[in-house]
Amino acid sequence: MTKFLEEIRTKEELLAIIIRSEYDQPDISFFTSDDNILQVGYMSYSENKKIQPHIHNQYKREIEGTQEVIFIKEGRLIATFYNQDKEFVSDIELSSGDCVVLISGGHGFELLEPTKMIEVKNGPYAYDEDKIRF
Numbered sequence: 001m002t003k004f005l006e007e008i009r010t011k012e013e014l015l016a017i018i019i020r021s022e023y024d025q026p027d028i029s030f031f032t033s034d035d036n037i038l039q040v041g042y043m044s045y046s047e048n049k050k051i052q053p054h055i056h057n058q059y060k061r062e063i064e065g066t067q068e069v070i071f072i073k074e075g076r077l078i079a080t081f082y083n084q085d086k087e088f089v090s091d092i093e094l095s096s097g098d099c100v101v102l103i104s105g106g107h108g109f110e111l112l113e114p115t116k117m118i119e120v121k122n123g124p125y126a127y128d129e130d131k132i133r134f
Contacts, residue, residue: 005031008081008090015081015089015105021097031101037122038067040101066130068102068121075115082106086134106134 004020017031023042030041072094080091083105093112094100 006092008092010083010089010105013083013105014103015083016079016103016107017101018092018094019099019101021095032103036067036103037063037065038069038101038120040069063122065104066121067104068119069099070102071099071118071120072096073116073118075117076112077115078110078112080108080110082108082134 002023004023006018006020007014008016008018017040019031019042024044025042026044028041028043030039032038032040074096076093076095078091079094079100081089083089086106089105
């Protein structure tokens with residue numbers, strides 16, 4: 001991991017990946033493994049780069065669980081991470097431009113100031129079947 005890329009983990013599992021606003025690498029790099037249910041990557045190219053037009057094939061995937069990506073567009077918060085047994089693992093401050101990939105375990109947020117976030121997760125959303133609040 002680099003100074004601007006952090007993992008939150010227990011001995012057994014990866015809970016989250018923090019991508020700080022200052023993160024910068026050339027070309028394309030992926031933060032998640034190939035078998036992850038969400039593929040999260042970073043792209044940085046020079047001008048005049050062309051990405052060939054493409055269409056994604058219809059491909060049936062079977063997944064279990066939900067993973068999320070939260071991008072902090074504006075503001076500041078404390079993200080708290082828990083293991084699968086709902087036990088506290090860590091907390092960390094996130095601010096404008098930071099991004100967190102929520103892989104496993106539990107999480108919560110305490111907003112420290114007015115905050116705007118963008119959330120991306122796999123769907124379809126299953127409402128009450130999708131989460132346990134604690």
